[in-house]
Amino acid sequence: MDRYVSGPIDSPEGRDVYRRVDLIFEGVDHSGESFEARIFFDNPDAVETTALDDQNGYAGSFVIFGHGGCAGDEGHCDIPENPDDVDDLRFPHPLHPADKPVIVTEALRRVEGDTFTITVVPVLPGKDAPRRADVLFFEGIDVLTYE
Amino acid sequence: MLAQLRDATGWAQSISDDRGYQYWAGIHGLPLPISCTHSTRQQFASYFLPWHRAYLYFYERALRDRVPTLGQPWWDWTRDRTVPGAYADQQADGQRNPLFSVRVNDVAMAQAANAGLTLPADVRRYPGQPGTRLPEAWEVDSVLAMPDFFSFSRVLENLHGLVHVWVGGDQGHMRHVPLAAYDPIFWAHHAMIDRIWRIWQLRHPPPSFTSDYLNTALRPFPLTVAQVLDVRALGYDYAATVGIA
Numbered sequence: 172m173d174r175y176v177s178g179p180i181d182s183p184e185g186r187d188v189y190r191r192v193d194l195i196f197e198g199v200d201h202s203g204e205s206f207e208a209r210i211f212f213d214n215p216d217a218v219e220t221t222a223l224d225d226q227n228g229y230a231g232s233f234v235i236f237g238h239g240g241c242a243g244d245e246g247h248c249d250i251p252e253n254p255d256d257v258d259d260l261r262f263p264h265p266l267h268p269a270d271k272p273v274i275v276t277e278a279l280r281r282v283e284g285d286t287f288t289i290t291v292v293p294v295l296p297g298k299d300a301p302r303r304a305d306v307l308f309f310e311g312i313d314v315l316t317y318e
Numbered sequence: 319m320l321a322q323l324r325d326a327t328g329w330a331q332s333i334s335d336d337r338g339y340q341y342w343a344g345i346h347g348l349p350l351p352i353s354c355t356h357s358t359r360q361q362f363a364s365y366f367l368p369w370h371r372a373y374l375y376f377y378e379r380a381l382r383d384r385v386p387t388l389g390q391p392w393w394d395w396t397r398d399r400t401v402p403g404a405y406a407d408q409q410a411d412g413q414r415n416p417l418f419s420v421r422v423n424d425v426a427m428a429q430a431a432n433a434g435l436t437l438p439a440d441v442r443r444y445p446g447q448p449g450t451r452l453p454e455a456w457e458v459d460s461v462l463a464m465p466d467f468f469s470f471s472r473v474l475e476n477l478h479g480l481v482h483v484w485v486g487g488d489q490g491h492m493r494h495v496p497l498a499a500y501d502p503i504f505w506a507h508h509a510m511i512d513r514i515w516r517i518w519q520l521r522h523p524p525p526s527f528t529s530d531y532l533n534t535a536l537r538p539f540p541l542t543v544a545q546v547l548d549v550r551a552l553g554y555d556y557a558a559t560v561g562i563a
Contacts, residue, residue: 270359271357
């Protein structure tokens with residue numbers, strides 16, 4: 172996708188008392204391009220040029236340092252289906268999707284209301300970099316709170 | 319120091335066997351296998367920091383075969399907000415600057431092309447393009463304050479990625495895992511990452527790692543995670559870490 176905008180998400184109850192709140196972007200693909208994914212709260216219109224400040228709801232970012240494609244033969248980049256095999260002592264497949272944390276404690280405290288939206292804008296380098304529809308893939312978002 | 323670094327790097331770049339620059343750069347990415355470890359899922363322990371420490375160690379030892387007193391310098395991108403002149407100058411003393419660029423071997427380039435990476439064989443950088451940024455000092459301070467090692471590691475890995483994208487831009491080698499280590503500035507960047515980890519270690523109690531984690535081999539290097547935790551056991555340390563810590 173070229174950009175992700177969530178629906179309304181319930182704010183963690185008592186968010187002001189949490190020591191830390193993380194957004195965990197689960198299962199992020201890193202087999203392709205390298206880019207910065209910028210996260211904004213309550214700003215569904217955020218784009219690549221939106222300033223990274225409180226007024227725009229900027230919450231943080233994660234970076235994908237990508238593999239740029241598959242260098243091997245057919246099947247080389249196929250990810251095994253059973254990564255939890257305890258008898259398999261190999262490192263996880265290098266292209267196994269990643270979980271990327273973004274610490275959003277302060278940004279979440281600035282959210283007004285009981286719900287908020289998340290906008291994720293992938294930003295590629297270069298002034299002529301087109302908005303790309305094929306760089307941002309992830310399986311889900313989790314909210315992790317620390318008391 | 320700079321002249322010695324250039325001498326050792328140029329010497330390594332002139333060697334085509336497993337003592338040379340192509341061999342060491344290729345371990346990170348192409349030619350296959352890609353051995354580096356980066357992004358992982360939460361249920362997998364992150365080996366990003368220990369793997370790259372082992373990598374730096376063996377690369378530095380290779381350079382020391384030429385200059386026994388050499389230490390790999392770090393690029394503090396929180397202070398030097400451009401590519402340092404030592405790496406940006408095309409010429410040094412009237413000769414090719416080996417820290418500026420190097421030609422990537424044909425096997426790696428052929429495999430890169432197979433992946434769809436159509437970069438020139440000579441390493442290029444396009445630093446500071448729109449849409450890129452270097453980490454700020456406050457971001458490093460923030461990550462250094464994190465008490466949990468794996469949280470620290472994952473957030474630091476994000477900052478590390480910003481630098482790869484900033485240096486490489488849209489058409490540079492540093493932006494792509496398979497080719498990044500061919501750029502001579504890769505090593506100075508990762509020395510900075512390793513230095514930040516060292517500073518973090520000085521500020522926080524040792525983590526309670528599992529024995530499985532500690533005993534994991536950092537392939538292809540004959541070292542385990544436990545063996546790279548203390549830089550002094552590897553024979554080096556970073557200057558000025560006491561004042562920073």
